[in-house]
Amino acid sequence: MPGWDALTTAHGAALLARAAELGASGSSIDSIGQRLRRETEVDPNLLAAALTVTGLRAKAVPKFGERSGDMLFTQAGLEQASRRQVAALHASRFAGCTTVADLGCGLGAESLAFLRAGLGVRAVELDPLTAVFAAHNLGIEAAALHAERGTAPAFEVLTGDATVLGSADADGVFLDPARRTPGHSDTRRIAAAADYSPSLDFAFDAARSARAGGVKLGPGLDRELIPEDAEAQWVSVDGQLVEMGLWFGAAARPSIRRAATVIRTTPAGQDLHELLAPADAEDVDVRELGEYLIEPDGAVIRARLIGQLAAELDAGMIHEGIAYLTTDRLPETPFAQVFRITEELPAREKDLKRALAQRGIGRLEIKKRGVDVDPAALRTRLRLKGPQSATLILSRSAGRHVALLAERC
Known part of the structure; x- marks a missing residue:
């Protein structure tokens, strides 16, 4: 990319240092670019590269640490x-x-x-x-x-x-x-x-x-x-x-x-x-919905250790092949999100919309497994209004579709 190779030269380093100085004073990337164009004659490609790296340095801190301000990055890298x-x-x-x-x-x-x-x-x-x-x-x-x-x-x-x-x-x-x-x-x-x-x-x-x-x-x-x-x-x-x-x-x-x-x-x-584990864990048996629903972490699901986690939590599957667990006791685990099921609502969309409206739910987190639903499209169709917020879990249990109103534990 034109201009990028020059970032490692003394001129490029000085340009980056000046951009960092201006950025530290609160200037935006656009303002920094305008200021540098006024201050010095600089190749437009080099300036564009320097501004890009300046922006990437701030984004790089979570990945590269406190020394990111002196390092060089590309967007893809x-x-x-x-x-x-x-x-x-x-x-x-x-x-x-x-x-x-x-x-x-x-x-x-x-x-x-x-x-x-x-x-x-x-x-x-x-x-x-x-x-x-x-x-x-x-x-x-x-x-x-x-x-x-x-x-x-x-x-x-x-x-x-x-x-x-x-x-x-x-x-x-x-x-x-x-x-x-x-x-x-x-x-x-x-x-x-x-x-x-x-x-x-x-x-x-x-x-x-x-x-x-x-x-x-x-x-x-x-x-x-x-x-x-x-x-x-x-x-x-x-x-x-x-x-x-x-x-x-x-x-x-x-x-x-x-x-x-x-x-x-x-x-x-x-x-x-x-x-x-020495191998994939076998899934545990399906059981009736309990008071709590457990959503295993993605790492647990991909490692196929859902059965091992279920055994440790004394939980069962809500449906064969669906990565939700259920139990009657509040589990404490870093390997899952836990929800308390407050009530079961009608699964049919028309009736579900009415039930949510009756409860004044205007902000709804929708989670789903084992059902063919687009949460974003469903949220639009539900036309939610009201001051309350909740989590809706759509899945299958005992061979039927379920809509579970829940709260995070």
């Missing part, structure tokens, strides 16, 4: 980067290793976590601009670590094809195969796993070849593609399912093949909880 706490989880898998090859490093989110964990890094990135930005970002982190600790692990960033450059003598290997079309913005998701770059076969073989190996993939990957010798871990952050990781060798935990990892942000920081 930032969108695809791992969250900081998830990258730290990845790094913890390589305890005992000396160097990790980050094959397909992107902007360097994982490589930064490896450095913070005291691991040397061999980063490989196919896209030249992204590789330059990754090297810059790792340099920022290494300098900060050296200032804090008096030393920092060594790193290198290589531009090229991971299948050609490989992992060299690294004893840890991490891969994040590209699952979107090439580019720095407006990329599209690749639907077929066969089109990932590098291929899954290469990624799995590379991960197996090291003392410890890991492959980051989308949470919806076809389960038939999961290797039998890998630990499959689904991760959610604050209720959002973000990834599936496959772990090999020393990175995998003994006898664990399924893991649901739930990270919750708290006032004190974050809590991490895990459901672990």
Whole structure:
């Protein structure tokens, strides 16, 4: 992209520093651009790139931390980067290793976590601009670590094809195969796993070849593609399912093949909880609706550990094949959202609309499983009015459609 390469020059760095200074005073991106055009003659492409990066730096803090203000980003690279706490989880898998090859490093989110964990890094990135930005970002982190600790692990960033450059003598290997079309913005998701770059076969073989190996993939990957010798871990952050990781060798935990990892942000920081199993859990029996309805976290659902969670909570399924549980006792669990069922309303839309109107419900959260309903379209048709708010759960129980009015516990 024209102008972007110049961001790593002294002129580009000065332009970014001035933009940051103006931004700190409360100026908008548009105002910053107008001010910089008045202050200096600058290539329009370079200015556009600097303004884009300035905006992305603010958005990058949740993923890249407090040093984001000195780092370089592209829109697509930032969108695809791992969250900081998830990258730290990845790094913890390589305890005992000396160097990790980050094959397909992107902007360097994982490589930064490896450095913070005291691991040397061999980063490989196919896209030249992204590789330059990754090297810059790792340099920022290494300098900060050296200032804090008096030393920092060594790193290198290589531009090229991971299948050609490989992992060299690294004893840890991490891969994040590209699952979107090439580019720095407006990329599209690749639907077929066969089109990932590098291929899954290469990624799995590379991960197996090291003392410890890991492959980051989308949470919806076809389960038939999961290797039998890998630990499959689904991760959610604050209720959002973000990834599936496959772990090999020393990175995998003994006898664990399924893991649901739930990270919750708290006032004190974050809590991490895990459901672990040697295999998929069998679903528990269906039972009649109780006082409480339990919606398992997406990580639990994808890991197929609903039955294990149900057994721990003494709960049953509300319907075969539907990921809702029910119980008569209020459960406490980080692995699910819990709702108290206040009443059952008519499932027929005309009667449901009348019942909601009678209760003065004007704000309605609609959740559904096992029924063919578009919640947004239904909300429009219901024409809700009134001061009350509620949650409506649409599903099936005992072979029939149900509409459950509920409140979050």
